[in-house]
Amino acid sequence: MSSDFGALQLALSSLYANRRGLDTVGQNISNANTAGYSRQRVDFVANSGPKVPATFATWDGSGAGVSVTDVSRTRDLYLEIRSYIEHGASGSMGQTKSALSSVEGLFNEPSDNGIQKQLSDFWSSWDAVANTPNDAGSRAQLLQRADTLASTFNTASTNLDKLRTQAISTLGADVADVNSMAQGVANLNVEIQGASVSGLAHNDLLDQRDLLVSKLSDHLNVTIRQGPNETVDVLVNGTALVSNDHAYALKLDNSGATPVVRWDATGYPASVSAGAMGGLLNVANSVIPRYQSGLDAIATNLVSTVNGALTPITGSIATGGQDLSAAGTLQFGLALNGTTYGNVSVTGADWSGATGAATLQAALQSAINTATGATNAVVATVTGGNGSPLHVSLAGANATDLVNVATVPNNVGLATLLGNTAVGLDGVGGRSFFTGTSALNLALSGQVSGNPSAVGAAMASSGTNDSHVALAMAGLGDSATGPDQLYKTYIVALGVEAQNTNQRVSMQDATTQSVDSSRQSQAGVNLDEEMINMTSFQQAYSASARYLTAIDSVLDALINRTGLVGR
Amino acid sequence: MDNFRITQQTIGQHTFTNLQQSLGKLQTLQQELSSGKQLSKPSDNPQGTVAALSLRGDLARANQYTRNIDDGMNWLGITDSTLQKVVEQTQNARNLLIQGQSGAIDANGRAALATQVDQIREGLISLANTQYLNRPIFGGTASGSTAYSASGTFQGNTGAVTRNVAPGATLDVNVTGPSTFGDDTTGLFAALAQISSDLRANNAGAPLSTDLGNLDTNLSRVTNQLAEVGSRYNRLQVTKQRIGDSITQMTSSLSEVEDADLPKTIVDLQTQEVAYQAALAATSKVITPSLVDFLR
Numbered sequence: 001m002s003s004d005f006g007a008l009q010l011a012l013s014s015l016y017a018n019r020r021g022l023d024t025v026g027q028n029i030s031n032a033n034t035a036g037y038s039r040q041r042v043d044f045v046a047n048s049g050p051k052v053p054a055t056f057a058t059w060d061g062s063g064a065g066v067s068v069t070d071v072s073r074t075r076d077l078y079l080e081i082r083s084y085i086e087h088g089a090s091g092s093m094g095q096t097k098s099a100l101s102s103v104e105g106l107f108n109e110p111s112d113n114g115i116q117k118q119l120s121d122f123w124s125s126w127d128a129v130a131n132t133p134n135d136a137g138s139r140a141q142l143l144q145r146a147d148t149l150a151s152t153f154n155t156a157s158t159n160l161d162k163l164r165t166q167a168i169s170t171l172g173a174d175v176a177d178v179n180s181m182a183q184g185v186a187n188l189n190v191e192i193q194g195a196s197v198s199g200l201a202h203n204d205l206l207d208q209r210d211l212l213v214s215k216l217s218d219h220l221n222v223t224i225r226q227g228p229n230e231t232v233d234v235l236v237n238g239t240a241l242v243s244n245d246h247a248y249a250l251k252l253d254n255s256g257a258t259p260v261v262r263w264d265a266t267g268y269p270a271s272v273s274a275g276a277m278g279g280l281l282n283v284a285n286s287v288i289p290r291y292q293s294g295l296d297a298i299a300t301n302l303v304s305t306v307n308g309a310l311t312p313i314t315g316s317i318a319t320g321g322q323d324l325s326a327a328g329t330l331q332f333g334l335a336l337n338g339t340t341y342g343n344v345s346v347t348g349a350d351w352s353g354a355t356g357a358a359t360l361q362a363a364l365q366s367a368i369n370t371a372t373g374a375t376n377a378v379v380a381t382v383t384g385g386n387g388s389p390l391h392v393s394l395a396g397a398n399a400t401d402l403v404n405v406a407t408v409p410n411n412v413g414l415a416t417l418l419g420n421t422a423v424g425l426d427g428v429g430g431r432s433f434f435t436g437t438s439a440l441n442l443a444l445s446g447q448v449s450g451n452p453s454a455v456g457a458a459m460a461s462s463g464t465n466d467s468h469v470a471l472a473m474a475g476l477g478d479s480a481t482g483p484d485q486l487y488k489t490y491i492v493a494l495g496v497e498a499q500n501t502n503q504r505v506s507m508q509d510a511t512t513q514s515v516d517s518s519r520q521s522q523a524g525v526n527l528d529e530e531m532i533n534m535t536s537f538q539q540a541y542s543a544s545a546r547y548l549t550a551i552d553s554v555l556d557a558l559i560n561r562t563g564l565v566g567r
Numbered sequence: 568m569d570n571f572r573i574t575q576q577t578i579g580q581h582t583f584t585n586l587q588q589s590l591g592k593l594q595t596l597q598q599e600l601s602s603g604k605q606l607s608k609p610s611d612n613p614q615g616t617v618a619a620l621s622l623r624g625d626l627a628r629a630n631q632y633t634r635n636i637d638d639g640m641n642w643l644g645i646t647d648s649t650l651q652k653v654v655e656q657t658q659n660a661r662n663l664l665i666q667g668q669s670g671a672i673d674a675n676g677r678a679a680l681a682t683q684v685d686q687i688r689e690g691l692i693s694l695a696n697t698q699y700l701n702r703p704i705f706g707g708t709a710s711g712s713t714a715y716s717a718s719g720t721f722q723g724n725t726g727a728v729t730r731n732v733a734p735g736a737t738l739d740v741n742v743t744g745p746s747t748f749g750d751d752t753t754g755l756f757a758a759l760a761q762i763s764s765d766l767r768a769n770n771a772g773a774p775l776s777t778d779l780g781n782l783d784t785n786l787s788r789v790t791n792q793l794a795e796v797g798s799r800y801n802r803l804q805v806t807k808q809r810i811g812d813s814i815t816q817m818t819s820s821l822s823e824v825e826d827a828d829l830p831k832t833i834v835d836l837q838t839q840e841v842a843y844q845a846a847l848a849a850t851s852k853v854i855t856p857s858l859v860d861f862l863r
Contacts, residue, residue, distance in 0.1 A: 032575060104608045110619040110825065120627035127631045127731055131638045132700055134710075425710075458708065462726040466708035474731055477628065488620045495609025495616045502610060513584060517577050524574030531858040 004558070006064065007551045010047075013065030014544035017044055020068050021537035025530050032525040036211025038073040039525050040203055045069045073203050079519045080210065081224065084217035086512040088274030091218045093505045095279025099163060099287050100498040106159050109491050115156070116491070118149045119302075119484050123477035129457050130470035134425070139452035143444065150434065150442045153299050157292065157439035164288040168252075168259050171280040175252045175261060178219050178277070182234065182247035185212050189231040190245045196229040206230065216241075221274035237271035239263070258285045292439075294490050299439040302483040307432045307445075309473050310422045310456045368394075394430070422456030422469040424448075431456060575857065582850045589843045596836040599827040606825045615824045622821040629814050632732055636807045639730040639740040642699050643800045646742060649697045649704065650793045653747075653755075656694070657786050660687045660759060664779055667766050674769040681766035688759040692719050695748055695756075705744040714744045719756030721745060732806050738799065747792045748785070755785040 021042045031037040047064035108114050125142035132138050188209040195202035213234055216222050225233040227244055234242040241248055249264040261270045261277065272278050364380040381393050421429040431454055436442035448454045458466035476482050599605050609616040666672065667680045695705050696713045706714035708726030716722055721744045728741035748755040758781040765774045 100610070101608075104610060107609075109609060110606065110616060110623060116620050116623060117627070120624055124627060124631040124634075127635055131635060131730065132702075134702055135700065463707065463709040463724050465702055465706075465710055465728075466726050468729065471729055471731055471737065474631070475735070477624065478734060484624055488617065488624075491609050491620060492613050492617050495611075495613035498608075498610030499613055513580075517581070518571075520574055520577045520580075521572045524572070524576050526572055526574040528858040529572070531862055535862070 004551070004555060007554075008548065010063075010065035011544050011548040011551060013047065013067060014547070015541060017042070017066045017068050018537045018541040018544060020071070022534065022541065024071055025534045025537060028525045029527065029530050029534075032527060032530075036207050036214065037525070038075050038203070038207050038210075038523040040071050041074055042068055043070045043072055071201065071203065073206060074522055075210075076519070076522045077226075079515065079522060080214075083214065083512075083515045083519050084222055084224070085274075086508070086515045087214065087217040088221045088278070090505075090508050090512045091275040092273075092279035092282065093501065093508050095167075095276055095283055096287060097498075097501045097505045099167065099283040100494070100501055102163050103160070103288075103291055103494060104498055106156060106163075107491060107494070115149070115152055115487055116484070118145070118152055119487065120477065121145050122149050123474050123484075126457075126470045126474040129455065130467035130474060133457045133465050133467040133470065136452050139425075139455050139457075142455060143448065143450075143452055146433070147444050147449075149302075150436075150444060153295070153302075153439040153442045157295055157299075160288055160292045160295065161440075164284050164292075167280045167284040167288070168254060171259060171261075171277060171284065172252045172254075174219055174277045174280065175250050178216060178241075179247070179249045181212050181216050181219075182242050182249070185209055185216070185232075185234055185242045186245050186247040188212065189227070189242070193229045193231050193245070202230070217275065219275045220272050220277045237273065239270065258289075291490075291494065294493075295439040296437075298483050298486045298490060299442040300437060301481075301486055303434040303436055303442065305476055305479070305482050306434055306473065309469065309476065310431065310433050421459070423458050423464065424456050425453035425458075425464050427464060428454070429456060578853065582853070586843075586846055586850065589839070589846055593836070593839050593843055596832060596839055599832050600829075600836060603827055603829075604825055605827040605832075612824075618824045619821060622817050622824065626814065626817050626821065628734070629810050629817065632810050633807060633814070635730045636732050636803050636810070639732065639738060640800060640803050640807070642704065642728070642740045643796055643803065645697065645699050646704050646740075647793065647796050647800065649694050650747070650789060650796060653691060653694050653789050654786065654793065656687050656691050657755065657782070657789065660684050660762065661779070661782055661786065663687075664762055664766075664775060664782060667762075668771060668775050668779070670771065672771075677766040677769050677771075681763045684759055684763045684766065688719070688756060688763065691759070692717065692756060695744060704741060705747060707741065707743050715748075715756070719754075719760070720751050721748075732803065733810065736806075738802065738806075740799065740803075742792050742796060747789060749788060753781065755782075755789070758782050758785050 021044075024040050024042050028039055044066050045068075047067050049064055109116060111117070122142075122145050125138070125145045128138040129142050188205055192202050192205050192209065194200075195205060209232070213222065213224060213232065216234060220236060222241065223235050225235060227233050231244050232242075233240055233244065239248075241250075250261055250270055251264040253260045253262045259281065261272045261281065262268060263270055272281060361380060368378050368380055378394055422431075423429040424431065431447040432445040433448055433455070434442060435445045443449075457470035458464050459468050462468065477484050479485065598607070606612055606615050606619060663680045663683055667677050672680070692715050695715045697704050698712070701712070703712065703714035703723060706723030708728060709723040711722050714721065714723045723744055725743045725745060727739040729737045729739050732738045745754070749757070751757060758778065762775070762778045762782065765778055768774075
């Protein structure tokens, strides 16, 4: 048997509940555009009557109104975690994409001022020198273009390095960001725990914390683990970045050759593989170094190709059934590292036969030793003889020694023997053209820089107006193993990688957006829905008020108008 | 679409992304139109970049070949005109020699003829020292500025002056002194000196006949060289023509790879503009209203 006054309580519970509903609608609408806000929903439960039977207290009513058990956030934890993963991937690829795009811009190909064009100009200049070997103008132009080419390599290398430095400093800023966000999550965990234990409303704290974790996922690969009292732990590849109320700081260790992100407390490397930080690490440790070393390979190929065609002081006499007793006296001017040692002479002898080459080698070496003193810094090597071509080469004892050989006029013996050595207009051979071991330090050799007539265009045996060396050099641009071909391959590989990355980024962005949409679909505020809710709560509230009026008039009738019979 | 809720924020974000994509396409097309290039960075089209880089390199090479050929043709042209003068002068000397053989001429007349032969010889030596860009054209690759001394001794060498004229192909553009004028003992200058001395010695008979034979040998050597020079000149001309053709071909290929197809790009741009405007118009209709506007 229900109480008449109980109906008043029922009406009151409905008024309360629907007011609560309206409040929640208001909060939802207010935060329709708040980042990270999760739509809230009021959980109503119909109150039933007492379930414990008692003497004389049977319940035959329909219920005791409504109560609000909770105001819950509508979120899907699975979608949240997927969103962290996808955001991490997007952040990482975005960094690679922008780095590759910068590298592309740096080389500016295909164009009329890229390295390709400068290489073409360089080889063409050799043709111009070949056409007019006695003209200082064409030689000066060759040196000018070679210098431009070298400094373009230098600039490209410097710019690549700048890109890398930029990535590392951005990484440093990211680490600081991540540390402060991790601390923020830890602080919120403390507040949430307090609020949760004391039963206070804390949905908005949860939203703030989840937003921070979501922002963390843009920076690095994070996953979450639910802790007690609605706290979460944030993990980087299984290691805690945030554990309940404690945040573990990261630091950027830039002391080694490659930057490493470490845990500040332990010094162990952190497994950062995604997000902006993962992307920047990839850019600084893999992408840029790869293009840097590719560029270095092209530069060193250029050095070895050009110097290889110029520098070696070698010569050979093709002989068949030779009697080299008539080869005459070998005579040449020798200079080592700029010091001139006058003329080296080897008196004619019979250099044929099995011991002929050894005799010549010994004689040459001894003559060179006499000229250079006891230092013995120039090494003569003689091979062949006894029917096969006699081959002589001269080199410094150290790889860095520069040996110069000048022909002594009218010396047929040397001219024939060192005939293929490239010599300049001054008849001096053995000069290198480029120096350098990387794109950064590629430069014109000091032996030709500022000295056009030193450029070796002629073969020692053919007179200084000869241009066979220059002709051969001009043809090196077409070499299948030369710098031009390497550079083409390099640029095309860059293009393919950049294109692939762009496509992958578009696909990843689409995926990320679709996950975000799903998340929004769960957690976002739809104004239409809120309007409908608002209308229903408002109407339910009005109806409850009307019900209260009805009960009131029922009681009025009972109290004021009954018991008047017989009055 | 069972329970996939759409929220105002989702619509906003989607709309923004789509408008961005549309605007991005517009920008790409605008860039293609304003630069005239559809290939502005390697990732636009890596395969096209291979072609563009190769074509650019080959074009630069071909242009250099053309310059080399022009230079070679100049060299051969000067050689040709010099040799024609040499033939002319040598024929003059031959006529003088034939006059000298005549019995109607006395010792004084022969001495006068000898003087003329000497002058022709000097003229020929100076022709043999003809220079192109400060280099004696008959001196080979030697460093001196003359091919022959005043006395007619060869001072150069027999090195080849070579030009790169096509990929992997070279052509020697010089003819050397000895192959044109013969050696120092039996060559043209020695023969003329002998004629002069025989005329002065008033030898009308056998010596002058021998001299005529020697002179004819030398003359035919020069005319042979003249024919050789002419044929090389023709070869260069043909090569130049061929390289010119391939330059035209490569330029059009390069343009095909790199340049924007204007009519197509303009049409694409128009289409894209219409699409963008349509998207804007649709957005303005979709994004504004909600139930709020209709609940009174």
